[in-house]
Amino acid sequence: MRERKYTGLSKDEIYLISRLEFEKERLITTQFARKLFPNSNKASKVISSLLRKRRIICLEKGKYLPIPLKAPNQQWFPNEFVVADLWMGETPYYIGYFTMYNYWGFTEQVPQTVFVLNTKKSCKKVIGNVRYQAVKISQKKYYGIEKVKIDEAKVCISDKERTLVDFIYNPIGSFENVETVLRDNIEKINLDKFIRYLKQFPVVSVRKRAGFLLEKLGCNALFLSKLKKAIGNEQTYIVLNPTNKSRKGKVNKEWRIIVNR
Numbered sequence: 065m066r067e068r069k070y071t072g073l074s075k076d077e078i079y080l081i082s083r084l085e086f087e088k089e090r091l092i093t094t095q096f097a098r099k100l101f102p103n104s105n106k107a108s109k110v111i112s113s114l115l116r117k118r119r120i121i122c123l124e125k126g127k128y129l130p131i132p133l134k135a136p137n138q139q140w141f142p143n144e145f146v147v148a149d150l151w152m153g154e155t156p157y158y159i160g161y162f163t164m165y166n167y168w169g170f171t172e173q174v175p176q177t178v179f180v181l182n183t184k185k186s187c188k189k190v191i192g193n194v195r196y197q198a199v200k201i202s203q204k205k206y207y208g209i210e211k212v213k214i215d216e217a218k219v220c221i222s223d224k225e226r227t228l229v230d231f232i233y234n235p236i237g238s239f240e241n242v243e244t245v246l247r248d249n250i251e252k253i254n255l256d257k258f259i260r261y262l263k264q265f266p267v268v269s270v271r272k273r274a275g276f277l278l279e280k281l282g283c284n285a286l287f288l289s290k291l292k293k294a295i296g297n298e299q300t301y302i303v304l305n306p307t308n309k310s311r312k313g314k315v316n317k318e319w320r321i322i323v324n325r
Contacts, residue, residue: 072117076101076110081119081130090217091150094126121192123151129191141192145212145219148180148196151189157182158209160222160230161199168224170245171236181205181222204266224249225258233270239305243277250281259287263294269302271295276304276319295320 073081083100084092092114097107111128114120120128121141129142129150148159161179165171177188177195186200208226211218222230228249235242262271275291303311303324313324 073119074110074113076106077114077117077119078133080110080114081133084130085132090129091123092120092128092130123147123191124189127151127153141194143214144178144194144196145221146214146217147191147194148178149217149219151191151196152180152182152198155182155184156203156206158206158220158222160227161234162236164222164227165231165236167221168227170227170231170249171241173236202266204264207264208261225253225261228253228258229261229265229270229274232274233265233267239307242273243280246274246277247281250278250283255284255287259290262291268295268298269306272302272319272321273304276316276321276323279319292318 080092080097080100084096089096092111094107094111097111098104101107101110111120114130115122115128119131121131122128127150129147145159148157157180159178160181162171162173162175162177163179166173166175177197179197179199181199181201183201183203183206185198187198189196189198208223208229209220210223211220213219228245231245232242262274265271271291271294275288275295278291279288299320301315301320301322303322304313305324308324310324311322313322315322
């Protein structure tokens, strides 16, 4: 019965994957394989063989995701958010940008890439059949993180208010979408948290654009005053729509905005 179930796998390959499952480890690492097979050449050969047979998925060099032995016909792939978590390992990260814009309903466009903002690396990678993009950010931008449980894993995502800050900073489509998304969500978010997040974001132009739009939408004056205080004496005038190269438009002195619609 076992031979039928694990057809094509050697005794050593079955041992490696089953031992991993028994110890409740999520990844095969080079170190784990060498612990089971003290001969480093043998450990490398077992891993290489499993890769050829598509019984493990390479996340990066020395880090592999196993296909469970019980998976029928090897037709298995974990949730893409869980894969992102495993790929990042101990690196502080959150799934954000366009991935979260869709998750929180800011857009109906389904992203073709999972965006993983983190404090260490920028690169693009295909894992399984899914495209991932790691975007390096400064530690100052690493906040507003929520952990969600998916398939026994705790995955880091940007919460709704933090995602809205990112949307103003890095919108999808035309900049007019920012005003639309703000209008649609202003009654659905924690406004106090959103203002705190805007104040914390290390790009002052985001606060200026957000303040201008929030005032237009009738936001409470107390919240607006907090945002103005966070802008301080920064005197540079910025354009409302950064995708429009023109600097022609009505000047708003209160938020130091050129309304270049």
